[in-house]
Every structure is written in C-alpha cells, then in structure tokens.
Amino acid sequence: MRVIILGAGGLGSVFGARLAEQGADVTLVARPTHVEAINKNGLKISGVNGDSTITNITAMSSADDAVGEFDYLILGVKSKDTAATLAGAASLKGRIKTACSFQNNTTKEDDLANWLGAEHVIGFATIEAAQLIEPGHASHTFKLPLSTYFGELDGTITPRIEAIVDICNAAGIGTKAMPNIKQVMWEKITQIANAAGWSVSTLAGNKNLVMNDGMVIQEGAEHYVQYARELISVYKALGYQPENFFAPVSKLKELDGGSFDDAVATVIAIGEGMNKAGMKGRPSMFTDVISGKKTEVEETIGPFVHKARELGISVPTVDAVYRIIKVLDHYLV
Incomplete structure (x- = not known):
C-alpha cells in the first residue's frame, strides 16, 4: 500500500x-x-x-x-x-x-x-x-x-x-x-463545533485555561449545554439522531436528552473526570485564538449558522458564539 x-x-x-x-x-x-x-x-x-x-x-x-x-x-x-x-x-x-x-x-x-x-x-x-x-x-x-x-x-x-x-x-x-459515513462526519463536526466555539466564547480571556476549567463551573456548563443543544438541533434537522460515535468523549445523546439540569450535571462530571485524570483538553480553535492565529470559524461553526437560517431554526447561542469569534478572527493573522 x-x-x-x-x-x-x-x-x-x-x-x-x-x-x-x-x-x-x-x-x-x-x-x-x-x-x-x-x-x-x-x-x-x-x-x-x-x-x-x-x-x-x-x-x-x-x-x-x-x-x-x-x-x-x-x-x-x-x-x-x-x-x-x-x-x-x-x-x-x-x-x-x-x-x-x-x-x-x-x-x-x-x-x-x-x-x-x-x-x-x-x-x-x-x-x-x-x-x-x-x-x-x-x-x-x-x-x-x-x-x-x-x-x-x-x-x-x-x-x-x-x-x-x-x-x-x-x-x-x-x-x-x-x-452511514456522512452521518459520522456530521456528528464529528457537531462535536468539534461544540468544543471549539464553547471554549473560545468561554475561556479565551485567559490563555492558561483549558476546557475542564470552564466545564466544572456552573455557568460554564450551562453555556456548554445550551450551545450544544442548538448545534444538535441543526444536526437533527438534517435527518440524523445523535449516536455518540466517538464515545466515551462524545456525549451528544446525553446533552440532547433529559432535562437541562441533568445535562449540565453531565458536563460538570465530565470536567471533574478530566481534572481527576490530569487531562488538559484544549481545542485547536482556542489554541489558534490565544496564539494570535486565524481560526476555522467559518468552516467549523459557519455551516450550522447558515443551515439554521436556511431551515428557519432559531439558534441564538450559536449565532452569538459565531459573531464573537468572527470579531476576534478579524484581528488575527
């Protein structure tokens, strides 16, 4: 080969x-x-x-x-x-x-x-x-x-x-x-957009932070869930259901199902588990921002913004995350 x-x-x-x-x-x-x-x-x-x-x-x-x-x-x-x-x-x-x-x-x-x-x-x-x-x-x-x-x-x-x-x-x-590789690829981009957009909109003010630092904070976990659910709503509108292809790190099914409070508790538990394991997760988009480099916001989060508008789906948190990162991206090189 x-x-x-x-x-x-x-x-x-x-x-x-x-x-x-x-x-x-x-x-x-x-x-x-x-x-x-x-x-x-x-x-x-x-x-x-x-x-x-x-x-x-x-x-x-x-x-x-x-x-x-x-x-x-x-x-x-x-x-x-x-x-x-x-x-x-x-x-x-x-x-x-x-x-x-x-x-x-x-x-x-x-x-x-x-x-x-x-x-x-x-x-x-x-x-x-x-x-x-x-x-x-x-x-x-x-x-x-x-x-x-x-x-x-x-x-x-x-x-x-x-x-x-x-x-x-x-x-x-x-x-x-x-x-069903097309679904796998869409679920991956949903997961990537979730981690990337959330981390930049939550943590970018402090270059020393990693994902788990925000996930263990109540408000950080709430933002994570709200943003994830809106991304998932676009993914589902394409005819798919979350399958957690990348388990155990993928928790899209848990974030989408059950109560909002239960989903928030899931995010906090993931963050606490990462802390216990000594993991320091940091999506590449977050690394790009704190390093002063252009991001892939249009390629990663843009598809959800544009597809939501096309389908008439309300995604105010996704829109806000997209706008924030687009402003940051304008001044990156």
Missing part, C-alpha cells in the same frame, strides 16, 4: 508513522523544516503509545517530488489552505486512486471531488489528536478504542474501504467501516 499525506503536521505525521510501521510505503509532504529533520534523524513519535523513531518513511516539501502512483491520499492542511495546496499538487492528478481528508469541515469531500473526480473520494472521520512538538517530532496526544471511520459516500463498503480500515486497526488506530 502506498500512501501520501498532503500537509503532514502533527496528526498527519502520527498517522503516517503508524501506517509505515505496518509496512505501508508512506510519503509525507510537509514544511521544509519538518522534512529536513525527518530526513536527517527519522520521524520521532511520542505520546499515548510511547516513543519511537520511524526511518522507513519518505518526506518532501513539494508534491512535485513525489514519484509513482498512490493508493491513498490524505489531505491534512487547514481548511483555509485547501485551494492553494491542491493547486500546488496538480502533478499528483492521475496518480491517486483514493483520496480523503482529516479536515473539520463539511466541504472536504466536494473539494477533493472537484480536484480528482468523485469516484476517487471516500468519507473519513477521526478524533485521534496529535501535535507537532518541533520539526521531526510529533506527539500522539489522544486516542480512543474506536476513534476512526471510513466509508464510501454512497453508503457501500468496498475493498478499498476494508483495506484502509484493516491497516489502521493493525497500526493500533481503532477503526471501523461505516455505511
């Missing part, structure tokens, strides 16, 4: 390393400093699965240097960089059998289909997390027993889905083939 990861930051590096450990021929296209460090010393992976250094991996800073055909391409850049990245990888066209994306947005499959053709695109969602510690070193910061899903966009399970699922499972990434 040959895999090329286009835009290999923290998560792309970890996925690439895990697949390479299972014998896949992996090429990472990444920033020059990261590429230089990998080619000199190998790719160091630390974190939840321990430490290792991967040397049987190819790294380059330009897709033009990639040779031959690839069974899978995984797009790993920020959503705002998609157009420029795909334009810069035109030399790969005709050499990619199957493509998918790590991104957190609702247009990633369409973007790839417009670039390669719809027949080359599959659905993919993962909640595994990683970060780039320094050039040549990525930390695998979060995993679940079942964290990753692949599926054909027409709802079928094909040999190319089974092949990528099998190697991911062999690599220690809990993965499942899903007929």
Whole structure:
C-alpha cells in the first residue's frame, strides 16, 4: 500500500508513522523544516503509545517530488489552505486512486471531488489528536478504542474501504467501516463545533485555561449545554439522531436528552473526570485564538449558522458564539 499525506503536521505525521510501521510505503509532504529533520534523524513519535523513531518513511516539501502512483491520499492542511495546496499538487492528478481528508469541515469531500473526480473520494472521520512538538517530532496526544471511520459516500463498503480500515486497526488506530459515513462526519463536526466555539466564547480571556476549567463551573456548563443543544438541533434537522460515535468523549445523546439540569450535571462530571485524570483538553480553535492565529470559524461553526437560517431554526447561542469569534478572527493573522 502506498500512501501520501498532503500537509503532514502533527496528526498527519502520527498517522503516517503508524501506517509505515505496518509496512505501508508512506510519503509525507510537509514544511521544509519538518522534512529536513525527518530526513536527517527519522520521524520521532511520542505520546499515548510511547516513543519511537520511524526511518522507513519518505518526506518532501513539494508534491512535485513525489514519484509513482498512490493508493491513498490524505489531505491534512487547514481548511483555509485547501485551494492553494491542491493547486500546488496538480502533478499528483492521475496518480491517486483514493483520496480523503482529516479536515473539520463539511466541504472536504466536494473539494477533493472537484480536484480528482468523485469516484476517487471516500468519507473519513477521526478524533485521534496529535501535535507537532518541533520539526521531526510529533506527539500522539489522544486516542480512543474506536476513534476512526471510513466509508464510501454512497453508503457501500468496498475493498478499498476494508483495506484502509484493516491497516489502521493493525497500526493500533481503532477503526471501523461505516455505511452511514456522512452521518459520522456530521456528528464529528457537531462535536468539534461544540468544543471549539464553547471554549473560545468561554475561556479565551485567559490563555492558561483549558476546557475542564470552564466545564466544572456552573455557568460554564450551562453555556456548554445550551450551545450544544442548538448545534444538535441543526444536526437533527438534517435527518440524523445523535449516536455518540466517538464515545466515551462524545456525549451528544446525553446533552440532547433529559432535562437541562441533568445535562449540565453531565458536563460538570465530565470536567471533574478530566481534572481527576490530569487531562488538559484544549481545542485547536482556542489554541489558534490565544496564539494570535486565524481560526476555522467559518468552516467549523459557519455551516450550522447558515443551515439554521436556511431551515428557519432559531439558534441564538450559536449565532452569538459565531459573531464573537468572527470579531476576534478579524484581528488575527
């Protein structure tokens, strides 16, 4: 199996390393400093699965240097960089059998289909997390027993889905083939939008705070539930019901069902559990804001705002969170 990861930051590096450990021929296209460090010393992976250094991996800073055909391409850049990245990888066209994306947005499959053709695109969602510690070193910061899903966009399970699922499972990434991959991807973006928007609108005034710091406060938990329920109302209007695909961290079913007070108690309990476990959750959007970087508010929260308006659904908290972050984003670079 040959895999090329286009835009290999923290998560792309970890996925690439895990697949390479299972014998896949992996090429990472990444920033020059990261590429230089990998080619000199190998790719160091630390974190939840321990430490290792991967040397049987190819790294380059330009897709033009990639040779031959690839069974899978995984797009790993920020959503705002998609157009420029795909334009810069035109030399790969005709050499990619199957493509998918790590991104957190609702247009990633369409973007790839417009670039390669719809027949080359599959659905993919993962909640595994990683970060780039320094050039040549990525930390695998979060995993679940079942964290990753692949599926054909027409709802079928094909040999190319089974092949990528099998190697991911062999690599220690809990993965499942899903007929309803479109729902999985929408549920993931609902969960991501919830954590991202809530954290920025609640915690951004203090760069030392993490999610659990706000979740254990009554008012923080109340804001979390109100915001989540409005996001979920849009998700349900698309014909879906919360399934907690990313349990145990996913609690959309609990947030949506029962009384408001019970849901608030659930959020507080999650925060207390995170504190007890020593976890320090911080969504990338929150990290972007406190680091002075542009966010993906339009790609992550925008779909819920626009879909709610289209369907006539009242989401005042979602609207407020979106407006707050859009103002902050205006002054970020």
